[in-house]
Amino acid sequence: MSLAFLRAYPPVQPPQGSVYWLPFRGDNVLVKTAPTGFELFQSTEEGIPTPLQTTLYLGTLNGRACVTGEVGQDFVLPEGWSEQTQRTLFGRIDDQLQSVIGYATQILRWQRTGRYCPVCAHATESLTGSWGRICPNCGHTMYPPSTPAILALIHDGERMLLTHKPGWGNKRYSCIAGFVEPGESLEECVEREIYEEVGLHVTDIAYIGSQPWPFPHQLMVGYTARYLSGEIHLDGLELDDALWFTPAALPELPPPQSLAHRIITTWIAAQRTS
Ligand SMILES: [Zn+2]
The missing domain is CATH 3.90.79.10 (Nucleoside Triphosphate Pyrophosphohydrolase)
Structure with a gap:
């Protein structure tokens, strides 16, 4: 089955109901080990016991909401989970899924790297209607790099x-x-x-x-x-x-x-x- 991703932009809150989870630890993605390779977690299944530290809604994957976030460094992987780098997954998962994982990685990294203003070092705030950040002290704005x-x-x-x-x-x-x-x-x-x-x-x-x-x-x-x-x-x-x-x-x-x-x-x- 081919996957279709519809980006939620500007960023909004996720809809209610069952979602795909894309948990990360740093730049590594946590996926479910399946006989056919790797699969995404779905929130209706058991085995997703961990609250994510940040929760961000990316869009829908074949109509189902897709949410990403980070687990703590001390999180112990339950049986059937696997921690993968994007490079390991390259070519081993669906192209569309690869692109969603790439998007999630970059947006999560942006949450870490965009927290402080590069001009005056003040803490930044989220800019409504985008992934952008604004500095309340000097007005500098910035967006996730591409x-x-x-x-x-x-x-x-x-x-x-x-x-x-x-x-x-x-x-x-x-x-x-x-x-x-x-x-x-x-x-x-x-x-x-x-x-x-x-x-x-x-x-x-x-x-x-x-x-x-x-x-x-x-x-x-x-x-x-x-x-x-x-x-x-x-x-x-x-x-x-x-x-x-x-x-x-x-x-x-x-x-x-x-x-x-x-x-x-x-x-x-x-x-x-x-
Ligand atoms: Zn500033």
Whole structure:
């Protein structure tokens, strides 16, 4: 069954009735161990004895309210519970559920990191109608961070230039990646990152898609870019190899759930139909 998440925004109180519980300890999520993998707790079941320290309503998952919160550090996991990092769950649970867990992680982290004003250090207060915080002392307002970063696949119409980072293992290659700088458009970021990392100029920058990446709060935005000019020159820091590949002879690619994988396979599919 596919899951559909409807975000409750601006934040409101949860509706009455049975809910999905998403308890966290720090950045780790507590889930139910099931024969098929992992499942969410439902409030109608026994085995949810712990009061959450914070309770936040995120929205509905297939029509059922979805509530998150944190358990104490000394909470002992009952039988059948399991504490997981998001990275462990990546690719092992439904994509929509992965995204709800990512949202919950970031909003809970924001409750911890947004408590004090970064300007005057006064305690902040919740800003009505959003997840924002306001400082009653100096008026500074702030919102949960979401940091844009680009992923870019360089191609020449027949081949893709894929890159390798130290520490990836010998066979895996992927797209160029980098954070957007203040004052920069996404397309300018694509051009700059490609030039910085492999020394090439590109053209025909085309948007493919995006993916929230809650490690800790990125928004990955994916592009393809056509090779225009230049010789490959590695920056020597972030990358240790860059090679041209045809769709017929690919290296190991990033995991299927990743945006990088989607960009690569979308580009290959488009070559087959053109
Ligand atoms: Zn302040």
